[in-house]
Amino acid sequence: MAQHREETDMGLMTAISREWFYITELARLLGTLKSITPDSETLTPDLLEASVDAHAKRTAFLDEDNREISYRAFDAYANRIANWAVDTGLEPGDTVALYMGNRWEYVAVWYGLSKVGVLAALLNNQVQGQALSHGVTIAGAQHLIVEGALAEQYATAREALDGKITVWATDGAQSEIDGSKDFDAALDAVSDARPDRSRRAHLRAKDPCLKMYTSGTTGLPKAAIVAHTRALYYLQVFGVAAKARKTDRMMMVLPLYHATGGLCGVGAALSFGGAVIVRRKFSASRFWADAVETKATMFMYVGELCRFLVAADPAPEEKKHKIRVAIGNGLRPDVWPRFVERSGIPRILEFYGATEGNVGLLNLDSKPGAIGRVPPLLKKRFNIKLVRFDVEKEEPVRGPDGRCIPCKPGEVGEAIGEIRPDDARYRFDGYEDEEATKKKVLTGVFAEGDRYFRTGDLMKADKQGYYYFIDRIGDTYRWRSENVSTNEVAEVLGMHPNVVQANVYGVEVAGYPGRAGMAALIVSDGFDLQALRAHVHKELAAYARPLFIRLHKETPEMHTTGTFKLKKTDLVKEGWDPDKIADPVYFDDAEAGAYVELTAQIREEIESGKRRV
Known part of the structure; x- marks a missing residue:
């Protein structure tokens, strides 16, 4: 009896301690960010300029060669961007598309444009072909800045964009990009003096700051509008939660075109006088040594990245680094404890959010597997709700x-998430496409006239208010940290002259998070499998290319419903097991550079980890 009473008392004290921690931390967060309001005159460039003025001599970035770029130099480059925009005739509200890999100038470009009210459309630098031309077109951009290193990828979309936009090439690559202008020379010709704030004085925080891309649930990428309210929140919230300071250094290996890396991670350092260590790509074998060498203290992750680190051979630097907090999303429960044990990082700050969404969660106490928590006592202060969902109809149950x-x-x-236009956290600013915006809004949810943003994510919550991610709704699946739209992939496959019908879906592969792409095809006479692979590799980013190809023997009618919708359920159930599938199945073998027939042996090698995909 006494032992039971003691355990009960300990449980009560733990609960009280947890609630006190969350309430005080959330109060601190909200108190710090309460000035971010839709009608505020403080904009994103104001936040960054204030940080520049306070930390001018400090290091803002470390580049690929560990050269240090000061806040003053960062601002001077951004000022040239702003003055170039003015000299070019760009007006507030105009858009410039940016197609560039990870480098410190990436942040300076959109920061500089924002100084004069011009929006940067941050293109995914992994897309090419139709997806790239589509991204530029829907952004309504008048100019496109292309990094020299991406000239070959840009060439796959050049024909579709020819004559529709002014293209600027960096790094002296104008000779490699037909019809382009020398961007670096144009910047050298303008002043690095800070433009007068009067050029953006008419803007308010509710106005657009950036355009970022999301694949959503259907179709090609959509351009999501990121207002200054959203940008200001993302740039500061994680730094506040992590108690960032000017001595911090953020290890940045995530793509800067994503909000997670480009706003959340960058802001956690720059908003507080810290430095961003920019890397072009992630390397599991080099990561810990790099972290030690650069004296990183913070790290931005996605779950798959942590999985790769756990899967890599142990390195002595794993316990010699000075990283005190890892911030990110998607760290799965099976990887979490192994990552913490291997890395020795004392705090994992897992969060949930979407570029265009209005639902955000923070796991402040590092509870493994949870994407965030809403304390029961503060439930009314949050806008998130979970509603019953019909998986077959793919809509909420009423x-x-x-x-x-x-x-x-x-x-x-x-x-x-309830849409509250007067609250910076809970606004929904939508997409460039009005129809796409309407599809994301649910009305009459709990009362007449209420409006909620549909995240497209399935979750569950426990009695303590911890939330857990379950899966994405519908056809979109996650692979290699990216959302993949089956409609987009099917559309590209259908562009091949011998593909009659393409049915794309995701299949689980043991040892890999998310789902790999698989395409079931009906083809015509003269079909060439390797010609299809060349087409796929030209038009689709690596993460969007189907890993498995299945060639149906039947007619298209056999694979559609009475309402002419593609049948997917049985295909997903059969997966990619050649022993269960009568049709021939092929595997995109990177080493062979070809589609090879999927055998039971190859499947076993993939499942066991002997063969990487």
Whole structure:
């Protein structure tokens, strides 16, 4: 009895301690960020200029060769960008598309443009072909800046963009990009003096700052509008949560075109006088040695990245680094404890959010597997709700009264967020495409006239208010840290002259997070498998290319429903096991540089980890 009472008392004290920690931390966060309001005159460049003025001589970036770029130099380059925009005739509200890899100038470009009210559209530098031309077109950009190293990828989209936009090449690559102008020379010809703030004085925080891309649930990438309210919040919230200071150094191996890396990670350092260690690519074999050499103290991750680090051979630097906090999302429960044990990082700050979404969660106490927490006492202060979801119909369930049904603890449902236009955290600014915006808004959810943003994610929450990610809704699947739209991939496959029908879906591969792409095809006479591979590799980014190809023997009618929708359920169930599939199945073998027939032996090698995909 006494032991039971002692355990009960300890449990009560733990609960009280947890609630006190969350309430005080959230109060600190909200107190620091309360000045971010839609009608505020403080914009994103104001935040960064204030940091520049306070830390002018300090290091803002370390580049690939560990050269240090000061805040003053960073600002001077951004000022040249701003003055170039003015000299070019760009007006506030105009858009410049940016197609560039990870480098410190990337941040300076969009920062500089924002100084004069011009929006940067941050293109995914892994896309090419149709997806690239589409991204530029939907952004409504008048100019496109192309990094010299991406000239070959840009060439796959050049024909579709020819004559529609002014192209600027960096690093002296104008000779490699037909019709382009010398961007570096243009910058050298303008002043590095800070432009007068009057050029953006008419803008408010609710106005657009950037355009970033999301694949959403269907179709080609959509351009999501990121208002200054959203940018200001992302640039500061994680630094506040991690108690960032000017001596911190953020290891940045995530792509800067993503909000996670380009705003959340960058801001956690720059908003507080710290430095960003910019790397072009992630290297599991070099990561820890790099962290030690550069004296990194913070690290931005996605879950797959941590999985790769755990899978790599142990390195002595794993315990010699000075990283005190890892911030990111997607760290799966099976990897979490192994990553903490291997790395020795004392705090994992897992979060949930989407570039264009209005739902955000923070796991402040590093509870393994949780993507965030809403303390029961503060439930009304948050906009997130979980509602019952019909997987077959792919829509929330409504009761007899026509309203959505809230989930009980432990019940899986779609996460939705109440849209509150007067709250910077809970606004939804939508996409360039109005129809796409409408599809993301749910109305009449709990009352007449209410409006909620659909995240497209399935989650569950426990009684303590911890939230857990379950899966993406619909056809979109995650592979290599990216959302892949099956419609987009099917559209590219359908462009091949001998592909009659393409049915794309995701399949699970043991040892890999998310799902790999698989395409079931019906083809015509004269079909050449390797010609298809060349087409796929030209038009699709690496993460979007199907890993497996299945060639159906039947007619298209056999694989569509009565309403002419593609049948996917049975295909997903059969997966990629050649012993269960009568049709021939092929595997995209990177080493062979070809599609090779998938055998039971190859499948076993992939499943066991002997063969990497």
